[in-house]
Amino acid sequence: MGIYTDTETKINGQLRAFSKNKEIPKVIEQLVLAALSHYPELAHTHIRFIFSQKLKKSVMAARPVVGTLLQSRNKRTYAILINPVFKLTHSIEPIHHLPEDVLIGWLGHELGHIMDYEQRTMWGVARFGLLYWLSKRYIRKAERVADTFAVNRGMASYILSTKKFILGHSELSSRYKEKIARLYLSPDDIVELVSEMEKKTQPEKEELLADETALAQSTQGKDN
Numbered sequence: 001m002g003i004y005t006d007t008e009t010k011i012n013g014q015l016r017a018f019s020k021n022k023e024i025p026k027v028i029e030q031l032v033l034a035a036l037s038h039y040p041e042l043a044h045t046h047i048r049f050i051f052s053q054k055l056k057k058s059v060m061a062a063r064p065v066v067g068t069l070l071q072s073r074n075k076r077t078y079a080i081l082i083n084p085v086f087k088l089t090h091s092i093e094p095i096h097h098l099p100e101d102v103l104i105g106w107l108g109h110e111l112g113h114i115m116d117y118e119q120r121t122m123w124g125v126a127r128f129g130l131l132y133w134l135s136k137r138y139i140r141k142a143e144r145v146a147d148t149f150a151v152n153r154g155m156a157s158y159i160l161s162t163k164k165f166i167l168g169h170s171e172l173s174s175r176y177k178e179k180i181a182r183l184y185l186s187p188d189d190i191v192e193l194v195s196e197m198e199k200k201t202q203p204e205k206e207e208l209l210a211d212e213t214a215l216a217q218s219t220q221g222k223d224n
Contacts, residue, residue: 023048027096028082028103035107038153042114046077051084051095059083059095060106062113069122078117080110088171098165105162108155112146136183143184145209148193152205156194163187 018036019029021044032049036042048065055061065077085092095103117125131138150159164187166172166180185193197205 018043020044021046023050025049025051031096031100031103032107035104035111035155035158038108038150038155039111039115041118042111044074045114045118046075047114048077048079050079050081052081053084055081055083059086060110062110062117064117064125069125073118076118078114080107080114088169089173090171099161101158101161102165105150105155105158105160108150108153108158109146109162112149112153113142115149116142116145139183147185147190148209151190151193151197152209156190160187160190163190 015030015033015037018033022032022036024032028049046068060083061081063079063081065079068075068077082095084095086095086098117128120128128142132142147159150156163180163184167177167187169177197208200208
């Protein structure tokens with residue numbers, strides 16, 4: 001189980017460098033910094049990791065802090081909301097009791113969304129929010145973009161652990177599993193994406209990411 005003692009949560013100097021401009025609950029600090037270490041581009045980005053009981057249907061959600069979108073991009077602030085409990089069919093458990101690789105994968109996926117937001121203008125972020133609310137087709141594309149960022153940053157094993165944990169957990173509701181299977185990349189999709197990435201040079205990987213993001217941004221209208 002992912003239960004961390006005081007000794008286990010000591011942060012080494014290398015990881016501590018990724019804490020700049022970040023607000024992180026102590027109980028998950030080590031895992032958050034481990035995920036952030038895969039995203040050096042976000043080293044100076046303002047990100048708040050917040051336990052929130054407002055998340056009713058999700059475990060985590062990455063969002064811009066709306067008021068900061070009016071400022072320059074280097075002054076934007078993002079929030080990753082984290083449900084403090086993991087709800088099972090017959091019980092609940094604290095989110096930080098989940099396996100470490102599963103939580104790092106979840107966090108890495110949300111950081112992939114922030115990488116996506118960082119490439120968008122204020123109006124682009126607003127459009128993202130509207131289309132994400134309106135279109136299931138857009139959700140699928142946006143989630144693929146987030147996973148592609150994570151895989152390209154060396155987080156494939158964590159992303160796979162998270163997906164296998166969700167889809168294989170006997171105490172998670174069928175409805176939640178069906179939602180994940182319907183809207184998110186499957187473990188097989190991730191393996192295929194890793195295989196595709198391994199064949200590419202770094203510039204080609206970045207081009208693929210740009211293409212994925214552009215494709216998601218081009219989605220129009222409501223999915224029927």
